[in-house]
Amino acid sequence: MNSLEQIAQFLHDHDDFIIVGHEGPDPDSLGSMLGLYFGLTKLGKRCRTVSADPLPPYLSWPGLDQIEFRGEEFSPGESTVIVVDCEPQRTGAISSGVLQAKRLVNIDHHQRGRGVGDLVYVAPEEAATSVIIYRLLSKLGISLDKEIATALYAGIVGDTGSFRHANTNSEVLRIAGELMDFGLEPARIAREIFAMQPLGFLRLLGFALSNLQTAQDGKLVWMSVSYGDFLRYGVDPEATDHLVTYARMLDSAEIAMVFREVSPGLVRLGLRANNVDVAALARHFGGGGHRLASGATLHGDLEELVSTVTSTAERYILTGEIDGRGN
Numbered sequence: 046m047n048s049l050e051q052i053a054q055f056l057h058d059h060d061d062f063i064i065v066g067h068e069g070p071d072p073d074s075l076g077s078m079l080g081l082y083f084g085l086t087k088l089g090k091r092c093r094t095v096s097a098d099p100l101p102p103y104l105s106w107p108g109l110d111q112i113e114f115r116g117e118e119f120s121p122g123e124s125t126v127i128v129v130d131c132e133p134q135r136t137g138a139i140s141s142g143v144l145q146a147k148r149l150v151n152i153d154h155h156q157r158g159r160g161v162g163d164l165v166y167v168a169p170e171e172a173a174t175s176v177i178i179y180r181l182l183s184k185l186g187i188s189l190d191k192e193i194a195t196a197l198y199a200g201i202v203g204d205t206g207s208f209r210h211a212n213t214n215s216e217v218l219r220i221a222g223e224l225m226d227f228g229l230e231p232a233r234i235a236r237e238i239f240a241m242q243p244l245g246f247l248r249l250l251g252f253a254l255s256n257l258q259t260a261q262d263g264k265l266v267w268m269s270v271s272y273g274d275f276l277r278y279g280v281d282p283e284a285t286d287h288l289v290t291y292a293r294m295l296d297s298a299e300i301a302m303v304f305r306e307v308s309p310g311l312v313r314l315g316l317r318a319n320n321v322d323v324a325a326l327a328r329h330f331g332g333g334g335h336r337l338a339s340g341a342t343l344h345g346d347l348e349e350l351v352s353t354v355t356s357t358a359e360r361y362i363l364t365g366e367i368d369g370r371g372n
Contacts, residue, residue: 047164049177052150053184055164056127059148061091063124068097068137069283069313072238075100076200077129077152077174079108083193084182095119097137098283103241106199106234107192115139121146129153130174132160132333152177155334156324169335172212175200179220194227199234206290207235211337239287246285249278253288253303260355261362263297269304269351282307286340289315300326300358304343304351312343312350326358329367 056062064082066074078094085092094112097119119142126146128136130153136143143149144161151162154171171177175197182193201221205213208221225231242250253268268288275282282305293301300323303315314330316323316339324339332341343350361367 046159047166049166049168049181049184052152052164052166053181055150056085056090056181057088057185059090059125061124062093062127063121063146064092064094064127064129065136065139065143066096066129067131067135069286070096070098070100071286072101072104072203073173073175073200074130075104075106075109075112076196076198076203077178078112079106079196080175080178080182080193080200081127081129082111083108083190083196084178084185084187087187087190088185091124093124095139097139099281101284103237104199105237106195108196119143123147125150127152128162129178131155132157133162134160152181156336157333172210172214172217173201173204175204176217176220179224189224189227191227191229194224195229195234198224198229198231199238202231202235203238207239212335243280245279249274249280249285250288250291252278254291257292257295258355259295259297260359261299263295264299264362265302265355265358266292266295266298266300267302267304267351267355268292269347270306271347272306272309275306282313286313286315289317293317293319299362302354302358304347304354306347310344310346312345312347314341314343314350314354316340321362326361326367329357330354 064078066078082092082094095115096112117138119139125148126143127150133143134140149162151165153167154174156169159165179197253270257268259266289303299321301317305313318337322336324334324336327333327339327341330341
């Protein structure tokens with residue numbers, strides 16, 4: 046694992062970058078991408094930002110129009126690729142191009158191993174990758190401005206649940222306060238992230254909640270939404286990862302799960318908890334993330350996947366084991 050100082054020196058010594066975040070971009074992924082993009086361009090570097098998936102529709106931060114939606118066609122050429130907020134393999138449809146980069150830098154705050162990359166910095170103790178970018182820009186001697194501050198603040202707000210999650214601490218609040226001094230609009234930023242949805246989503250949410258399932262006296266709670274359900278309500282399935290926050294609201298819930306069939310046979314699993322380590326559960330199914338907020342991508346029949354995962358989660362709640370072999 047490299048140090049943040051080594052990352053800063055590498056960025057100082059090179060001039061041509063492509064910044065990439067994870068599939069299904071969320072506020073921290075976008076905030077860390079844009080914060081770093083604006084910072085590097087202030088140093089006179091050539092810089093692009095690329096996403097494999099479309100961006101959330103209601104965000105209005107500066108620089109979002111600079112992010113290129115590339116789908117599957119992506120070749121970095123001679124540029125150094127910087128992957129933020131995930132492992133390079135989680136960059137979605139452009140991951141094959143990302144992994145072909147001649148120079149690859151990876152900056153992340155999720156609980157994980159080193160992974161691949163010429164330089165890798167992982168700091169799971171940080172509340173958001175946007176916090177890491179804040180520290181990195183400081184080491185590069187880059188002065189903040191309103192554009193950078195908006196991106197980093199929004200990323201922090203997204204990953205702390207508007208400062209409600211357990212990863213919020215006095216240092217996070219101090220950094221957020223410094224960023225707010227650049228004349229940000231915190232109410233607008235929070236509303237765009239958490240409280241702007243089309244009518245179709247609200248109706249889909251009502252449908253999903255009406256079919257909420259529980260087990261183990263409400264300690265395990267889940268909902269599943271099929272691809273057909275998304276089509277019926279006219280909702281983009283990739284823009285609904287926050288559905289899991291509603292399942293988590295059940296007062297007895299120890300583990301909350303949402304299964305979203307984003308295309309036939311492709312299911313996104315979202316996991317949230319208050320105290321249980323759901324990252325271990327996510328890793329069992331090929332995913333990962335934080336101790337209290339994780340996810341995985343699954344392939345197969347939706348009903349069969351729900352049955353398999355919920356059975357495993359029930360065993361985990363009862364015994365603390367995932368596979369029945371002490372793991």
